[in-house]
Structures are given as structure tokens and as C-alpha cells.
Amino acid sequence: MAKYITKRVLHAIFTLLIVICIVFVLLRQMPIEGYFNNIDKLTEAQVQAGLTRLGLTRPLPVQIFNYLKQVLLEGNLGTSNKFREGYSIAKIVASKAPISIKLGLISLGVSLVAGMSLGILMARSTRTKWKAWDKFGTVFIVVIQAVPSAVYHLLIQLYGSDLLGVSMLFKESDLKTWILPIFSLSIGSIAYYAMWLRRYMVDEANKDYIRLARAKGVPSGRISRNHVFRNAVVPLVQYLPNSILLTLVGSLYVESLYSIPGMGGLLIQVIKLQDNTMVQALVLIYSAISVLGLLLGDIAMALADPRISFVKKEGAR
Amino acid sequence: MKQRVEPLLSVRDLNFKFTLRGQVLHALRDISLDVYPGESLAIVGESGSGKSVFVKCLMGLNDQNGYVESGSIEYGGKELTLLKTDADWKSIRGSRIAMVLQDPMTSLNPLKTIGWQIREAVELHQNLKGAEAQKAVYEILEEVGISDPQRRAKQYPHEFSGGMRQRVVIAIAMACRPEILICDEPTTALDVTIQAQILKLIHQMQEKYNLTTIYITHDLGVVANVADRIAVMYAGEIVEVGTSDEIFYDPRHPYTWALLSSLPQLGMKGQPLYSIEGTPPNLFREVKGDAFAPRNPRALKIDFVKRPPMFAVSPTHCARTWLLDPRAPKVEPPEHILALRERGRDLVEKAAAGGMAATGAAGSLTEEELPPNADWPVPGNEPDGLARETTGPFGEIPDRRAGGSGAKAADTQAVGEKKGGDR
Numbered sequence: 001m002a003k004y005i006t007k008r009v010l011h012a013i014f015t016l017l018i019v020i021c022i023v024f025v026l027l028r029q030m031p032i033e034g035y036f037n038n039i040d041k042l043t044e045a046q047v048q049a050g051l052t053r054l055g056l057t058r059p060l061p062v063q064i065f066n067y068l069k070q071v072l073l074e075g076n077l078g079t080s081n082k083f084r085e086g087y088s089i090a091k092i093v094a095s096k097a098p099i100s101i102k103l104g105l106i107s108l109g110v111s112l113v114a115g116m117s118l119g120i121l122m123a124r125s126t127r128t129k130w131k132a133w134d135k136f137g138t139v140f141i142v143v144i145q146a147v148p149s150a151v152y153h154l155l156i157q158l159y160g161s162d163l164l165g166v167s168m169l170f171k172e173s174d175l176k177t178w179i180l181p182i183f184s185l186s187i188g189s190i191a192y193y194a195m196w197l198r199r200y201m202v203d204e205a206n207k208d209y210i211r212l213a214r215a216k217g218v219p220s221g222r223i224s225r226n227h228v229f230r231n232a233v234v235p236l237v238q239y240l241p242n243s244i245l246l247t248l249v250g251s252l253y254v255e256s257l258y259s260i261p262g263m264g265g266l267l268i269q270v271i272k273l274q275d276n277t278m279v280q281a282l283v284l285i286y287s288a289i290s291v292l293g294l295l296l297g298d299i300a301m302a303l304a305d306p307r308i309s310f311v312k313k314e315g316a317r
Numbered sequence: 318m319k320q321r322v323e324p325l326l327s328v329r330d331l332n333f334k335f336t337l338r339g340q341v342l343h344a345l346r347d348i349s350l351d352v353y354p355g356e357s358l359a360i361v362g363e364s365g366s367g368k369s370v371f372v373k374c375l376m377g378l379n380d381q382n383g384y385v386e387s388g389s390i391e392y393g394g395k396e397l398t399l400l401k402t403d404a405d406w407k408s409i410r411g412s413r414i415a416m417v418l419q420d421p422m423t424s425l426n427p428l429k430t431i432g433w434q435i436r437e438a439v440e441l442h443q444n445l446k447g448a449e450a451q452k453a454v455y456e457i458l459e460e461v462g463i464s465d466p467q468r469r470a471k472q473y474p475h476e477f478s479g480g481m482r483q484r485v486v487i488a489i490a491m492a493c494r495p496e497i498l499i500c501d502e503p504t505t506a507l508d509v510t511i512q513a514q515i516l517k518l519i520h521q522m523q524e525k526y527n528l529t530t531i532y533i534t535h536d537l538g539v540v541a542n543v544a545d546r547i548a549v550m551y552a553g554e555i556v557e558v559g560t561s562d563e564i565f566y567d568p569r570h571p572y573t574w575a576l577l578s579s580l581p582q583l584g585m586k587g588q589p590l591y592s593i594e595g596t597p598p599n600l601f602r603e604v605k606g607d608a609f610a611p612r613n614p615r616a617l618k619i620d621f622v623k624r625p626p627m628f629a630v631s632p633t634h635c636a637r638t639w640l641l642d643p644r645a646p647k648v649e650p651p652e653h654i655l656a657l658r659e660r661g662r663d664l665v666e667k668a669a670a671g672g673m674a675a676t677g678a679a680g681s682l683t684e685e686e687l688p689p690n691a692d693w694p695v696p697g698n699e700p701d702g703l704a705r706e707t708t709g710p711f712g713e714i715p716d717r718r719a720g721g722s723g724a725k726a727a728d729t730q731a732v733g734e735k736k737g738g739d740r
Contacts, residue, residue: 127381208423212486214378215418216438216493217411220403226437231428306473307427 005299013294017068019287024064027276028056034276037085071284082275089281093263097248099172100255100262104247106178107185115193120229123196123201136193146193150253153184157257170258177258184254189243193236200232226315238301242293248287323350325529326375326497326518330399331388333367333374340601344383346554349627352497359532359540359561361485361576362550365597368533371550372499375405375531376414393496411442415495417519419502421482425474431485432458432470438492452503453492460486461518480511484518491522497529504539516543537580541565546633549573552597553610559634569636571616572609575656607638615648 004163032047033039035054051057055066070076077089084092125133144152160180161168170177204210205228210262213223250264267286270278302308332439333345345367352358360368374388377400379552390397393413400406418424420739426434435454439445445453451454451470458466459486474482491497500519504512516539523530525572534540549557549572557570573717579709595612600606607613610620619625619639628641640648649655 208418208420208424211378212416212418212489213426213437214403214422215376215410215416216439216489217407217441219407226429227426231426234428305428306477 004302008298010292013089015291016288019291020071020284021064021219023283023287024067025060025071027280028060028063030276032056034279035081045276054065058164067290073202077281077284080270080275080278083270083278089278093282093285094264096250096266099260100250100264101247103178103181103185103260104250104261105244107182108181108189108243108247111186111189112192114189116197116270118190118194119201120224122198123205123228123232124224126198126202126203134180134198136197137198141191141195143315144188151186153253153257156180156184156187162245168258170260181254181260185251188192196236199234200235201228204228204231230280234301234304237304238297241296241300242290244287245293245296248289322353325354326352326390329389329391331371331374331390332386333370333379333383334386335380335383337382337601343600343603344553346372346552346604348553350548350555350558352531354529355365355371355527356524357530357532357543359534359544359547359549360550361537361540363576363593363597366550367553368535368550369501370553372416372501372531372533374501375497376410376416377403378410378416411438411493411495412496414499415490415493416499416501417483417486417490417503420506421479421486421617422488422506425482427474430471435470435489435492438489442493457488457492460487461485461491461522462514463488469519470680471545477647479507480514483507483511483515486622487515487518487522491526491572493530494526499531499533501533502535503532505534505536510719512539513542519543537576549576552604553585553600554608554637556609556638557634557636559630559636563631567630567632567634568654569630569641570609570638570641570648571613571650573588573636573652575612576656578651615651617645617648719729 015066027034032051035056036042036047036050037227048057055063070078075090077155079091079094080089118140119135121133122137123134125131157168157180160166161184164176164179166176166180167174170181210223210227212222213227218227248263250260250262250266252265252268255262255264267279267282270282293295328348328350331348332343334349335344345580348367348371350358360371362368368447370379370383373378374385375392376395377397386397388398392409394568395409400409419685425431432451435457436450439450439453439457443450443453454470455466458469463481463484469477474485477485498519503519504515507515518578519530520543522528530543532539532543544561546558546560548555549564549570551572557564557568557573559567564573564579568577575591575593579593581590593612596609598608605624606622607616607620607625610616618638623639625637625639625642627635627637629635630641639645
């Protein structure tokens with residue numbers, strides 16, 4: 001187990017290093033304006049002096065090495081050049097991330113509870129005559145998947161604010177204004193979790209070992225809990241860490257709709273501004289999150305499913 | 318009157334149907350069968366003949382779209398066809414009837430240790446808890462031939478081989494302490510070398526716990542080794558029932574002949590293996606006459622028109638074929654079947670000598686003890702006692718295809734009316 005995890009962590013670090021190198025090299029291909037806020041007003045000598053100060057006149061491999069040293073050893077992501085000139089990027093992220101994470105985690109919790117409940121209800125109703133829950137859930141899922149999210153986000157804001165009598169805009173101190181963004185953020189994942197859990201549960205329920213469990217006289221409630229649900233959740237466990245970590249990224253659309261001062265859209269904003277150091281730092285953070293999320297997902301999966309061997313490599317999934 | 322043994326489980330005229338996409342599939346057609354305490358009954362037939370559906374009826378394990386249309390299943394003073402919900406079945410499933418499924422690779426939950434899975438059955442049916450239950454788990458594992466049970470109980474199914482998993486499945490069934498053990502093709506998915514071991518294990522369990530076993534299989538080799546009695550199923554009906562000896566040495570139904578002919582063990586070296594041509598009838602449509610007639614080269618005209626009743630050959634042996642009607646011409650089984658009879662005898666004897674669970678072994682029911690099939694007409698006791706006909710509806714069909722249409726001739730109706738007493 002420890003060996004497996006060590007191996008996976010080493011793989012993850014290696015992946016990250018590659019990502020950093022690629023991003024760094026690509027960004028160095030961008031115009032050098034991205035490293036200055038007001039390049040038009042600067043003389044050639046000032047620009048050169050600035051580049052030297054940033055260490056960008058040295059050979060590329062040296063630059064990469066220095067950057068890695070700065071990030072990994074000093075934990076310094078650099079400073080913003082254009083978005084907020086002179087500010088440390090870490091501070092900018094630290095001021096914006098919490099609200100995105102809070103909203104994201106709450107909506108993740110909501111969508112897990114609601115989505116899984118819906119999935120269970122749907123799966124169980126496939127064995128009833130009318131399949132009412134299954135039909136209702138299928139309609140819901142299809143609508144959510146088929147309609148562009150912008151449409152229902154707008155509708156939720158428009159009618160939701162009327163219905164609840166709350167402001168259209170988000171205010172951190174007013175908890176009522178949290179409801180609509182959270183609802184908007186979770187509704188897509190509710191459909192997602194419901195769809196997959198239903199599918200896995202129906203799959204499991206038709207397996208031979210469920211038949212054997214029934215044949216040995218296990219009551220149906222116990223079969224649902226201990227055999228069907230437990231086994232159906234395993235494939236979903238893999239994506240959970242990633243979903244948790246990705247709340248940091250925020251949601252571009254919902255955050256701008258309710259003017260939430262979060263992380264959503266930050267990357268796009270800085271790309272537009274050509275704030276090179278900040279693009280670099282954000283891509284690094286996001287990819288670190290993804291790599292870590294996948295790593296944790298695999299470990300969670302290995303813990304949940306004894307068939308995944310820690311010793312030898314198995315192409316299980 | 319012979320001494321009668323009361324059947325443990327008695328099925329009468331069972332009709333079972335499935336609704337599938339608006340269509341109705343008639344899966345079991347007028348099944349009547351008794352199961353006697355302590356016996357080994359084998360139900361044989363090709364895929365889709367309804368064997369599995371039939372035994373699932375005994376445990377209420379058929380899918381939701383299936384329903385009993387008519388008939389009864391009486392077991393231990395209970396009418397099983399009246400049980401609907403899982404709660405109704407509680408006193409039967411596991412408690413009195415347990416099951417071993419076909420494929421041990423899929424019949425265990427992959428995410429639970431085998432100890433946990435056996436313990437689940439122990440706790441449900443033996444009223445044991447905690448350390449006692451755990452001890453019972455180890456005992457059962459030991460009993461089914463798994464060494465080092467303390468260690469093995471902590472392992473997951475994927476750490477076991479196929480044969481070992483089947484032992485675990487049997488352990489689970491035994492942990493329920495059932496009265497009847499249903500083995501749904503218990504050896505089909507296993508290596509040939511393991512098959513004999515598993516059959517032996519089931520036989521040991523049967524002796525030890527005085528179990529009644531019902532085997533479902535399409536492997537007549539397995540049947541020859543384990544069964545006291547055999548029921549042959551085809552297209553949702555039982556076409557022939559008899560003791561193992563009767564079915565192997567004196568088969569009466571053309572389908573049984575065909576089935577025996579296709580036994581690879583009985584094939585001749587250098588000759589192609591026999592296979593039954595055609596496919597079983599589509600049970601979504603109503604089956605007319607004898608379901609096997611279209612595939613039967615010896616079919617009579619009447620086989621295409623009227624469904625044969627069960628005829629008793631002996632008190633323990635009966636078959637659903639017009640060939641047993643006194644008016645039918647004497648149709649000998651194919652020559653190779655006559656030869657096979659002899660060779661089949663050898664095969665069974667050899668198996669018995671080999672130390673396997675033998676046919677008609679001591680302790681199993683003898684013919685004397687079995688009750689006569691009182692419900693079914695015995696040839697020779699027909700009220701009209703007609704002489705055998707060689708023409709008319711009972712005539713043989715020289716060319717089967719021509720016969721198929723010719724069988725619709727009006728005179729067949731007359732026979733149907735004359736024999737109106739049959740079912």
C-alpha cells in the first residue's frame with residue numbers, strides 16, 4: 001500500500017514538473033509586453049533592465065530551473081504584472097479562492113446528497129410497475145444535460161430571486177443570497193450523480209451475487225444497502241477528490257451572474273490582460289489540483305475496492 | 318397398494334408467463350412434478366427450456382415481469398404461488414430452500430470478504446451472533462474443504478480459484494441450513510477436473526444434512542452421476558420424467574432420444590457428434606401440438622395438431638408423447654439409441670465403479686417407494702382401448718414437411734374429440 005502510494009506520488013510530481021516546463025516554455029513565446037504594465041512608456045533600456053531583473057534574459061533551461069526553485073523551495077508564485085501590479089499572486093488567489101471554495105463545497109454537498117438520493121430512488125423504482133421516479137429522473141437529467149447551462153442559470157436567477165424575494169446579486173453577509181448560486185452550481189452535478197449512480201446500481205442489481213444474496217434470504221433493504229449501493233458507489237468514489245479540489249477554480253458563469261468575487265473567470269481575465277506571470281501561476285495551481293485530485297481519487301478507489309492490487313500493476317480500470 | 322412416500326414439494330399444472338415489451342412469453346407450460354424427501358432430482362433440457370425459470374419459481378426469484386398464471390406449488394403446507402413480496406418469501410428463501418448458482422466467478426460479492434458473506438447467511442438463518450457466528454463460519458469453510466479457514470475467511474473472492482469459489486457458494490448455501498438445495502448448473506462454468514470434486518462435495522453435503530437436491534443441467538454426464546430421478550424439459554414443459562435408469566435405458570420421448578444421442582461421451586470415434594437440428598419453438602407464440610414435432614424426424618401427424626398428454630410408462634416413468642398412445646404405431650427409437658442404451662448402461666456402471674456418487678445408490682428411493690402417477694393415464698387402461706393405427710392422424714409422416722401441412726386434415730379433429738378426456 002505505502003509502496004503503491006509512494007509510486008503514485010512520484011508519478012504525480014513528475015507530471016507536474018512536465019506541466020510547469022511546458023507552460024513556462026509556451027509563455028516565453030508570448031510577446032514580452034506580458035511582463036510589463038506600461039511597456040509603451042518604457043525605453044528600450046528600461047525594458048531590458050526589467051527583463052534582466054526578472055531573470056528572463058538568461059538561457060531558457062536556467063530560467064526554468066530558477067522558476068522551479070522559486071516555486072517549490074520558496075513557495076513563491078511571483079507577482080502580478082498587469083492584473084494588480086506588484087501584488088503577490090498568492091495573496092490575490094488567497095483573497096478570491098475562499099468564497100469560491102465555500103460555495104463550491106456547499107453545492108458539492110448538496111449535489112451529492114440530492115443526486116445520490118435521486119439516483120437511489122430511480123434505481124429502486126426500475127423494479128416497480130410505473131417506474132415513476134425513474135421516469136421523472138430521466139426527464140430531469142435529459143433536460144439538464146440538453147439545455148445549455150446558461151439558459152437555466154439565467155432562469156434560476158430571474159425566477160428564483162422573485163420567488164425568494166432576494167437580491168439578484170450575491171452578498172457574503174446575507175445568507176439568503178447564497179441560495180440561488182448554490183442551487184445553480186449544484187443542479188448540473190445533481191443530474192450527473194443521479195445518472196451515474198442509477199446506472200451503476202441497476203448494473204449491480206442484475207449481477208449474480210445479488211441473486212445469490214436474495215437466494216440466501218437477505219432482506220431487500222439490506223441487499224440495497226450492503227450489496228447494491230456499496231458496490232455502485234465505488235466507481236463514483238474516484239471522482240470525488242477531484243470534485244472537491246476543483247471547487248477552488250470556481251464557476252465562470254455563475255460567479256459573474258451573481259457578481260461573486262471568486263476565482264471563476266480569473267484565468268481568462270489574466271490571459272486577456274496578458275499577465276504572463278499570473279497565467280503561469282494559475283495554470284500551475286490548476287494543474288496541481290487536477291493531478292492531486294486524480295491521485296487522491298485513485299487512492300480512494302484502491303481503498304474502496306479490494307480487487308485493485310497495490311503490488312502488481314493491473315489494468316483494472 | 319404400494320407404500321407411498323409423501324412428496325416434499327409438489328408442483329401441479331404450473332403455468333408461468335413473462336410480459337416482455339407488451340408480448341407474453343409462456344415460459345412454463347403445465348408443469349407437474351413432485352420432489353421427494355432425500356432424493357436427487359435432475360432437470361435437464363437445452364438452454365431456454367425453462368429449467369431455471371422453474372426452479373426460480375420455487376424461490377420467487379424470477380424477474381418482476383414474470384407471474385404465475387395458474388397452477389400450484391405446495392411446499393411444507395404452504396402455497397408458494399401466493400407469496401408475492403420479499404417479506405412473504407422470507408420463510409422459504411435460504412431458510413428452507415437454498416441455491417448454488419452456475420457461475421462462481423460472479424456469484425460472490427467482489428467487495429466483501431468471503432467470511433463476511435458466509436456470516437451473513439449464518440446470522441440470518443442460524444441465530445448466531447458475534448464470536449459464535451464467526452466460529453460457525455470457520456466450521457462451514459472447513460466442511461466444504463477449504464483449509465486454513467481463519468486466513469481464508471478474511472480474503473476476497475478474487476483471491477480464490479473458480480472451484481474454491483464454488484465451494485464458498487456451497488458453504489453459503491449450507492450456512493442457511495436448508496431442506497432443499499437447488500444447484501443451477503453447478504459445474505458448467507468449472508474446469509472438468511474440478512467438476513467431479515464439486516459434485517462429490519454436494520453429494521457429501523446431501524448425505525450429511527439429509528438434503529433434497531435439485532440439479533439443473535444440460536450435461537447428461539453430470540446427471541448420470543448424481544441423479545435418482547430425471548425430468549426432461551423442452552419448450553417450457555416436462556416431456557419425460559423417470560428414474561435415472563428409466564431415462565437412460567428406456568427413454569420414450571423423441572426429445573429424450575435426441576438429447577441422449579447428443580451425449581459426446583456416447584459418440585463413436587471418427588463419427589461426427591450428433592446434434593439436434595433446428596431450434597426450440599418461440600414461446601412468445603402459442604405452441605401447437607407437440608413442441609418438439611418440427612425437429613422430430615419421427616413425428617406423427619397428430620404431433621402437429623394436438624398436444625400429447627402425459628402417458629405413464631411405469632409408476633415412476635411418464636412421458637408426454639403420442640407414441641405412447643395405444644393407437645400410435647410402434648415407433649422404435651433410432652437404432653443408435655437402442656445401441657446407446659447398452660453403452661449408456663456401461664457408462665453409468667463405469668461411473669459407479671469409479672467411486673462417484675452413483676445412480677440409484679443405496680439410500681435413494683426405490684421404485685417401490687415412489688407413488689404411482691395417479692393423475693396420468695396408463696396405457697392399456699384407455700377407455701376405448703383402440704387398436705394401434707397405422708394410418709389416419711397417428712400415421713407416420715414419410716416426409717416431415719409434407720406431413721406438417723397434411724396434419725391439418727380434418728380427420729385429426731375426430732381423434733381429438735374421441736380422446737377428449739385428456740388434458
